[in-house]
Amino acid sequence: MANGLIVTPRAATRILKVLAGEAPGAALRVSVEGGGCTGFQYKFGCDSRKSDDVVVEQDGAVVLIDPISMQYMAGSQLDFVEDLIGSTFRVENPNATAKCGCGTSFSI
Template sequence: MSEITLTERAARRINEIMASEPTGSMLRISVNGGGCSGFQYAFDVDRARQDDDLVIERDGAAVLVDQVSIQYMDGSVIDFVDDLIGQSFKIENPHAIASCGCGTSFSL
């Protein structure tokens, strides 16, 4: 079974975002080819859960990850950071050997 962790800060921010979305909306995180390092994370609001999605839940927040993306994200920690350069979701991925400054692109 895949292990992806959602921090308390990330769950709190997801709940804030979903409060203004239609009932039943969830955050979908996927890995796509592209970006400046080879792969990039995509963040979307989705109401359609697929049968084979991994659902990560914490404190009322739900994150969907498709089966293809799970293999790239296994062992990752999804966090939310608020620092001098702005607010963003940050994924600490143990499989990434390099990432770019934007934090949404990585290589394996």
């Protein structure tokens, strides 16, 4: 999906686990906010769909992105990784020109 968000199967599996304890119709919301050490950071949370959301579905998992955040995330991939630091959702964003050392914030 060149202009959208790609959700990996590993991320979809984790999203379904996270949403299992939420109210019916809940989805994972991914947004971009100002902050972090390089300018922008991703925010993840459970939410219900809004009329202007971009909706991405993968293997039954639903991800919601507001149109402004989508401008910063177009062409990105959402994955779920587990490493020595811990487990987290990770966005690989081709629009990012720089990332902080820990990978939680970015600039465009």
